[in-house]
Amino acid sequence: MEKLIEQFSFGLFFWQLLLFIAVLILLRKFAWKPILDAVEDRESGIKDALAAAENAKKEMQNVTADSERLLQEARVEREAMIKEAREMKEKIVADAKELAQAEADKMIKQAQLAIESEKKAAVADIKNEVATLSLEIAEKVIREQFSDKAKQMKLVEEMIGDIKLN
Amino acid sequence: MHGFFETDILSDMQKPFYVKFLFVATLLLGINAFAQEKGHSSSGEKGSLKTEIKEFIGHHLLDSHDFTLFTIDEEKNEHVGFPLPVILWDNGLKVFSSSKFHHGESVAEVDGNYYALYHGKIVKTDAEGTINYDEDHHATNVKPLDFSITKNVVFIFLVSALMLFMFGRMAKSYKTSAMPKGIGRLLEPIILYIRDDIAIPNIGKKHYKKYMGYLLTVFFFIWIINLLGLTPLGVNVTNNIAVTFALAILTYLITTFTANKNYWKHIFWMPDVPVFMKVVLAPIELLGTIIKPFSLMIRLYANITAGHVVLMSILGMMFIFKNWIGSPLSFGLAFALSLLELLVAALQAYIFTMLSALYFGSAVEEHHDH
Numbered sequence: 001m002e003k004l005i006e007q008f009s010f011g012l013f014f015w016q017l018l019l020f021i022a023v024l025i026l027l028r029k030f031a032w033k034p035i036l037d038a039v040e041d042r043e044s045g046i047k048d049a050l051a052a053a054e055n056a057k058k059e060m061q062n063v064t065a066d067s068e069r070l071l072q073e074a075r076v077e078r079e080a081m082i083k084e085a086r087e088m089k090e091k092i093v094a095d096a097k098e099l100a101q102a103e104a105d106k107m108i109k110q111a112q113l114a115i116e117s118e119k120k121a122a123v124a125d126i127k128n129e130v131a132t133l134s135l136e137i138a139e140k141v142i143r144e145q146f147s148d149k150a151k152q153m154k155l156v157e158e159m160i161g162d163i164k165l166n
Numbered sequence: 167m168h169g170f171f172e173t174d175i176l177s178d179m180q181k182p183f184y185v186k187f188l189f190v191a192t193l194l195l196g197i198n199a200f201a202q203e204k205g206h207s208s209s210g211e212k213g214s215l216k217t218e219i220k221e222f223i224g225h226h227l228l229d230s231h232d233f234t235l236f237t238i239d240e241e242k243n244e245h246v247g248f249p250l251p252v253i254l255w256d257n258g259l260k261v262f263s264s265s266k267f268h269h270g271e272s273v274a275e276v277d278g279n280y281y282a283l284y285h286g287k288i289v290k291t292d293a294e295g296t297i298n299y300d301e302d303h304h305a306t307n308v309k310p311l312d313f314s315i316t317k318n319v320v321f322i323f324l325v326s327a328l329m330l331f332m333f334g335r336m337a338k339s340y341k342t343s344a345m346p347k348g349i350g351r352l353l354e355p356i357i358l359y360i361r362d363d364i365a366i367p368n369i370g371k372k373h374y375k376k377y378m379g380y381l382l383t384v385f386f387f388i389w390i391i392n393l394l395g396l397t398p399l400g401v402n403v404t405n406n407i408a409v410t411f412a413l414a415i416l417t418y419l420i421t422t423f424t425a426n427k428n429y430w431k432h433i434f435w436m437p438d439v440p441v442f443m444k445v446v447l448a449p450i451e452l453l454g455t456i457i458k459p460f461s462l463m464i465r466l467y468a469n470i471t472a473g474h475v476v477l478m479s480i481l482g483m484m485f486i487f488k489n490w491i492g493s494p495l496s497f498g499l500a501f502a503l504s505l506l507e508l509l510v511a512a513l514q515a516y517i518f519t520m521l522s523a524l525y526f527g528s529a530v531e532e533h534h535d536h
Contacts, residue, residue, distance in 0.1 A: 004407050006304075009229060009287075011253075011312040013408035015319040020387065020412060023326040028379035031333035035350075035357060036378060038340035045344070 133163075219482035223475060227405055228286040229316045231264040235399070245269055250320065254281070254288065256310035264314070281310070288312050318403045325391050325403075329383070360385055360519060368523040373530040377523065380420060384413060385519040392470060392511030396504065404514070405471040407463065414463035417522045418456070425529035458525055462518055469514050473507045 137159050141152060234247035249265035256279060266274035267283050273295040274281045281288050282295040289307035291297065298306045315323075336350040346354040365374040365381055391403045403409055431437065433451040436444050480503060483496040 007228075007407060008411070009312065009316075009406065009408045011314055012229060012316065012318055012406055013412050014313060015315075016322055016409045016412040017416075019319075019322050019326050020383070020416065023329060023387070024379060024383045026330055027333055027383050031330075031337045032379045032382050034337040034340060035333065035354075036361070036375075038337075038344065039354070039358065042344045 137163075215486060219479070219485065223478045223482070225286075226400060226478060227402060227471060227474065229318045229406060230286060231267065231283065231288070231314055231316055232269065233317050233320065234269070250317065251315045252281075252288065253313040253315065254310045255313060256290065260310075282307075288314070317401060318406060318409070321391065321394060321401045321403050322409075325387060325394065328390065329386055333386075356385075357382060364516075364520050364523045368520070368527040369530060370527065370532075372532075373526075376424070377420070377526045380416070381519050381523055384416075384522060385515050388413070388466065388518055389512055389515035392514060393508070395470065395474065396507055396511065402470070402474055404466055405474060407467050410463040410467040413466070413518065414459040417462060417525060418459035420522075421459075421525045421529045422455070424526065426531075428531060428533040429529045431533075458521075462521055466514050466518055469510060473503075473510050477503050477507060 141156050141159070231252055232245075232247060232249045234245045236246055238244040238246060249263045252260075252262050252264050252266075252274075254260040254276075258277075260276050260279070262274060262276050266272070266276075267281075273291060273293065275293070280291050280293050280295070282291045282297070283289075284297055284305055284307070287309060289297065289305060289309055291307055300306050332349055332353070335348070336346065336353055339347040339350050360381055361374070361378060365378055369377055388404060395402050395404065433455065434448050436447045436451070439447065477500060480496050480500045484493045484500075487493045487496060
């Protein structure tokens, strides 16, 4: 210890302190600060880039999920639309059928009515004809009676036979 | 054909190893021959060689006023190197070249004052260079305030310049690209390590930024200067208590001046303990604030000094053994130890930085309920 104190060189201490502090101040300003700043900048840059990449990845996933969802929605909508269209078609067909049926029924009824009235008219005509024919027969019978009795009788019978045939 | 190809490659790969081995062996032989010659000159007396080695190690551990790369001849005072400026404060500033001392052989005369080198220190003396001793064999000569640019100061300057150059360039390279270039590729992971594994866990995310400058500077300073100590230049900066003291006092001052209320409260009036304990703990805690940086100072100093002493002793053993078994063995040991010292150089820098961060962390710790 005594030797250490004896060996202690104040000059060396002075120079060491002076030079070291000078180097410390200079290096702090011109080396350590720019070096550490540059390294920190780089590190934060890397960190930011990584975070950005992560975000982009997440966004990408979101976009994919969105498009998937949209696609699903579109599919559902399309199916709904197809279903609706089918239903509408069926309804329209059914309506048309119904309408046609009603029309047809109506026409049939009209036709029946027409046939009925025609039939009535025809029956009335026939009746008239029968009446006319009856009158004619009666006239002819009466005339034959005046010429030949037997013949008249025969004629009457023939006439009646004719009527029956008719 | 295939086998031939393989052996060809093998021999190619082994060639550099043989070359290296031969090179090392030649070097070893050369040292051995040199040692034997030296042994002869000292008339085979082992004690004197041991003292010489001891002195050499002692000399290596001391700072010096000139830059000696190696000594050609101790007796003729022939050295290869260059002198350094001596700056003294002795009733006025005295600046002269250390060549005036002639490596401690002669007395330097400046403005009518005489100075001599005594155990690496400059003392004031008379024209003959008399050293006066007290009864404990301590020199009583006046020691003027010595601000000389010694060998260690030169290296502190060099490391400072190197750091400014290296990190300045590195900082500039970030202006053009976000990735480090050149030496920054090596340094950036270390800087990040200090930030993420030393500063943030010990100080906390909220406060660590203001300490980063000091932690980084102190880490790289200690590391680089420790590594330079392992080069053949023979410098040894961190084994000077003055250097480690300067670093430790900075840690102490930063801790003290950035400390918050909670820190002082834990020192002077420890919460959640009885009043009696509060009184007992206060001086202990206060002493602790000084012991912590003191331990930093001693740890760095002792580790580097011990490493150098052991390494040089093992190298010195090579010259003591002077045979084909002992000398290569001590060479191998010295090599292994050098590798260990490489680790220690970084480890001590790490420990100093880590503990400084720990102390800063305790200074800015927020109050929380125990």
